[in-house]
Amino acid sequence: MYSEKVIEHFRNPHNYGKIKNPDGVGKVGNILCGDVMHLYIKVSRRGDEEIISDIKFETFGCAAAISTSSVITDLVKGKTIEQAMKVSNKDIIKELGGLPPIKVHCSLLAVDALKEAIYDYLKKNNKPIPTSILENHKRLTKEMKILEEKYKNTVL
Amino acid sequence: MKKIYLDNAATTRVADEVLEAMKPFFNEKYGNASSLHSFGREAKQALEESRNKIAKFLGVDASEIVFTSCATESNNFAIKGIAFANKNKGKHIVTTKIEHPCVLESCKWLEKNGFEVTYLPVDEYGLVRPEDVENAIRKDTILVSVMYANNEIGTVEPISEIGKICREKGVIFHTDAVQSFGKIPLEIDNVDLLSASAHKLYGPKGVGLLLIRKGIKIDTLLSGGGHESGRRSGTENVAGIVGFATAVELAKKEMNKEIERQRKLRDILIKNTLEIEKSKLNGHPTIRLPNNTNFSFYGIEGESLIMRLDDKGIAASTGSACSSPKLLPSHVLLAIGLSPALAHGSLRMTLGRYNTKEEIDYVCDVLPKVVEDLRKISPYGG
Numbered sequence: 001m002y003s004e005k006v007i008e009h010f011r012n013p014h015n016y017g018k019i020k021n022p023d024g025v026g027k028v029g030n031i032l033c034g035d036v037m038h039l040y041i042k043v044s045r046r047g048d049e050e051i052i053s054d055i056k057f058e059t060f061g062c063a064a065a066i067s068t069s070s071v072i073t074d075l076v077k078g079k080t081i082e083q084a085m086k087v088s089n090k091d092i093i094k095e096l097g098g099l100p101p102i103k104v105h106c107s108l109l110a111v112d113a114l115k116e117a118i119y120d121y122l123k124k125n126n127k128p129i130p131t132s133i134l135e136n137h138k139r140l141t142k143e144m145k146i147l148e149e150k151y152k153n154t155v156l
Numbered sequence: 157m158k159k160i161y162l163d164n165a166a167t168t169r170v171a172d173e174v175l176e177a178m179k180p181f182f183n184e185k186y187g188n189a190s191s192l193h194s195f196g197r198e199a200k201q202a203l204e205e206s207r208n209k210i211a212k213f214l215g216v217d218a219s220e221i222v223f224t225s226c227a228t229e230s231n232n233f234a235i236k237g238i239a240f241a242n243k244n245k246g247k248h249i250v251t252t253k254i255e256h257p258c259v260l261e262s263c264k265w266l267e268k269n270g271f272e273v274t275y276l277p278v279d280e281y282g283l284v285r286p287e288d289v290e291n292a293i294r295k296d297t298i299l300v301s302v303m304y305a306n307n308e309i310g311t312v313e314p315i316s317e318i319g320k321i322c323r324e325k326g327v328i329f330h331t332d333a334v335q336s337f338g339k340i341p342l343e344i345d346n347v348d349l350l351s352a353s354a355h356k357l358y359g360p361k362g363v364g365l366l367l368i369r370k371g372i373k374i375d376t377l378l379s380g381g382g383h384e385s386g387r388r389s390g391t392e393n394v395a396g397i398v399g400f401a402t403a404v405e406l407a408k409k410e411m412n413k414e415i416e417r418q419r420k421l422r423d424i425l426i427k428n429t430l431e432i433e434k435s436k437l438n439g440h441p442t443i444r445l446p447n448n449t450n451f452s453f454y455g456i457e458g459e460s461l462i463m464r465l466d467d468k469g470i471a472a473s474t475g476s477a478c479s480s481p482k483l484l485p486s487h488v489l490l491a492i493g494l495s496p497a498l499a500h501g502s503l504r505m506t507l508g509r510y511n512t513k514e515e516i517d518y519v520c521d522v523l524p525k526v527v528e529d530l531r532k533i534s535p536y537g538g
Contacts, residue, residue, distance in 0.1 A: 010460070011467060016533045031536075034457055034485065034500045038535045058535035060500075062459035066533060151496075 002063060003097035009067035014074055019056045024121030026113040028140060030147050035061035035106065037069055039113040043121055049080045057113070064103035068110040071095050081118060085133065087111065112140060157469045160515045164356075164447060164508030165307055165335060166473055170399070171358035171509075177402040178360065181395035189392045190383065199394045206401035213404050214344065214367060222366045222384045223397050227334045228258040229377070230351035230366040233388070234330045235262040237374040238299045238349070239271055242328070246296025250327075252276045252284050253491040255303050259332055260487075263301075276302075281440035282311035282492050290321045297327050304333040304342065304350075308488040308504060309439030310448025312336065319346025328372060338407030339445060340415060348372050354396065358509065359403030363396035410509065418507045419446040421516045425505060428520035432527050436498065438489060447507040452489070452498040453527050455536035461503055464526045470519055472505045497536070 002010075019040035029036040042054035055077050057069040071092050076084040089107035093099050099107060115136045122129045161169070181202065187195025189203045204218070211218040224230045239249060251263055253275045263273045274292045278284050284302055293300065300322050305312045315331055322329035323346045330349040336342060337352035344350060350367040354360055368374055368387065380389025426437055426449055434454035453461065458474030465472055484490075485499030494502075505519070531537030 007463075010463065013533060027535075031500065032496045034496075036535055058533065058537070060455065060534045060536055061457050063463050065457075066460060 001100050002067075003099075005095070005097040006064060006067045006099065009070040009096070010063040013057075013066055013070035015056050015070065015077065016058065017056050018058065019054055022117075024117040024119075024124070026116030026118070026120060028112045028116055029061070029065075029109050030144070031060065032147065032151055035059075035065045035109055037061070037065065037109050037113040039069075039072075039110075039117045041117045041121060043081065051078060051080050052076050052084055053078070055117075061106065062103070064099055064106040065109065067096060068092050068099075068106045069113070072110040072114055076114060081121075084114060085118060085130065087114065112136065116140065158518075159469045160471065160511070160518065162470060162472045162505040162507065162511065162515075162519065164511075165310075165504065165506035167355045167361065168358045168508050169510060170355075170360055171403060171406055173406060174359055174399045174402045178395045178399040181398055185394075187394075189394055190381065199392075202398050203392055203394055206397045209401040210365065210404050213338075213408055214342070214350075216344075216367060217370065219385070220367055220369055222368055222387045223392060223400075224364040224366055224388060225362055225390075225393070226364045227256075227332070227351050227353035227356075228364075230353070230364045231256065231258045231332055232262050233366050233374075233377045234349045234351060234368075235259060235299065235301060236266065237377060238328055238330065238372070239266050240375040241373040242298040243271075246294075246298045247271045248294050248297045249273045250276065250289060250292045250297055250300045252278060252302055254278050254282055254284075254306055254308075254488045255301070256307055256332055256334070259301060259303070278311075278491055280493050281443070282306050282309050282438075282488065283440065283443065284313050284318065286314055286317040286321055289318050290325075293321070293325050293327055297325075299328050299330060301330040301332070303335075304331045305336040305340070305445050305448075306439070306488060307335050308486060308502075309450045309492065310335070310445035310506075311439045312340070312443050312445060316343040316346060319344075322346065322348075335445060335448075338404060338411070339447065341411070349374075354400035354403055357403050357407050360396050360399045363393055363400045365400070414509055415446045418509075418511070421507055421511060421513060422446060422449055424513075425449050425507075425516055425519065429523060432524050435527070438492065438494065438502065445506075448504070449506070450502060450504045452494060453501045453503065453531075454498060455534045456501045456527060456530040458500060458502050460530055461501070461526065464530060465503075465522070468522045468526065470505075470522065472503055474502050474504060 022040035023043040024041045026039040038058040040056045044053040055073045059069040089111045092107040119133050119137045185198045187199040189199040207218045276288050319329050328348045332351045334353050338357035348369045354363040378389045383389050436452045438450040489499035
């Protein structure tokens with residue numbers, strides 16, 4: 001059911017772990033649903049540009065969740081923030097040689113995690129936040145609230 | 157790489173003896189058991205001999221055994237068939253929250269068709285409390301269905317006690333015995349209907365049975381030419397049924413020895429696995445099938461664990477429903493009160509007659525490292 005590329009990333013994921021003193025952190029997903037992704041980024045200046053000089057992930061989830069996490073770190077490492085913001089879940093799926101339909105949400109989760117990490121970085125540094133990143137953040141916060149309300153009596 | 161099969165609750169390898177017994181019924185004795193000529197009579201004889209063997213094993217009359225295509229059919233047949241044949245007496249059914257989906261979905265279908273179903277809870281080990289059954293039975297209760305042993309966590313239910321309560325109250329009692337049939341001695345004196353399947357005990361896929369005690373009123377699911385005394389139409393799968401009977405005879409011969417042997421291996425696996433930090437055994441420590449283990453590992457997800465074990469040649473399964481669109485963890489693990497986090501990180505390893513001590517030692521060796529590696533990737537690993 002999984003492509004060879006998915007299996008490859010799942011067996012040997014790239015860039016996993018934590019970054020000490022990250023410049024931005026994106027935490028998405030919910031353990032109730034079985035997928036949680038944490039993305040850590042380090043941002044450096046290169047001339048006039050800001051680039052993601054380092055990126056690491058921690059993921060609780062299925063093989064697809066782990067491989068999409070691994071791939072997104074590959075896709076944005078060394079890229080400018082602007083370039084990174086343009087990465088879509090289609091890019092991830094393409095890079096992985098496809099994902100089973102029921103696992104497509106894993107690629108969306110990876111994009112959300114990246115956007116949240118960028119949001120966190122921009123917010124902390126009082127930088128202007130592009131609408132797409134802000135809207136995404138608002139949507140995720142809202143979704144999280146609904147989920148928390150739904151499962152407020154559940155012990156994790 | 158050596159492959160180790162530890163998913164015997166899902167299905168088992170067909171035993172060589174079983175395969176040999178089945179072979180002639182594909183290309184030599186291929187008659188239709190309903191035909192009058194010699195081919196037909198030959199098939200009919202094999203069919204009835206098989207029925208006798210299985211009836212003897214269960215200690216029931218041969219006429220009480222109906223062959224089906226699988227346990228899912230048997231459970232559908234039992235629940236829907238009893239409900240419709242007895243609906244004049246009442247429309248209430250009692251079952252549990254930890255039944256196999258084919259029982260739960262049959263009950264849900266009945267709910268859509270005017271019946272009422274009570275789903276009983278279980279305790280932290282997955283045990284149904286007989287007093288809960290007693291309290292749930294109403295004047296209009298027509299059926300109680302409780303599985304003999306749970307397919308995920310291996311907990312063996314107090315079937316004899318529950319059966320007794322049903323007898324006293326005059327309610328029909330069905331048990332889904334798929335995981336226990338041929339694995340442990342069954343106490344079925346107070347059981348009215350019992351479902352079993354061949355492929356869980358080294359028989360072929362595509363054959364099941366439903367034991368229906370004499371005098372039990374049941375509607376048929378498959379209407380047609382009146383096979384199986386009119387209770388289940390459709391040409392009998394003679395080769396499969398011969399295989400089923402051979403598997404049952406094998407089980408009869410080996411049961412005591414295999415219970416001891418597999419229980420020992422199971423306990424080695426449990427002891428070693430529980431040495432892994434933040435691991436938990438799901439189900440009862442002793443009132444469980446001799447071949448079942450089910451663990452949860454905090455911080456890792458079941459599918460990942462299964463796939464990493466598969467890379468090491470170990471075939472196991474999970475209670476996690478990650479691969480299903482529902483994204484919900486196992487209904488059984490939630491019913492025993494596991495947090496969703498632990499329920500997502502479950503691993504079921506089920507033993508069989510072909511597993512060896514060397515294999516279990518290898519698993520005990522490999523598993524801690526696989527868990528550790530996945531925890532390194534997890535945000536909850538620390």
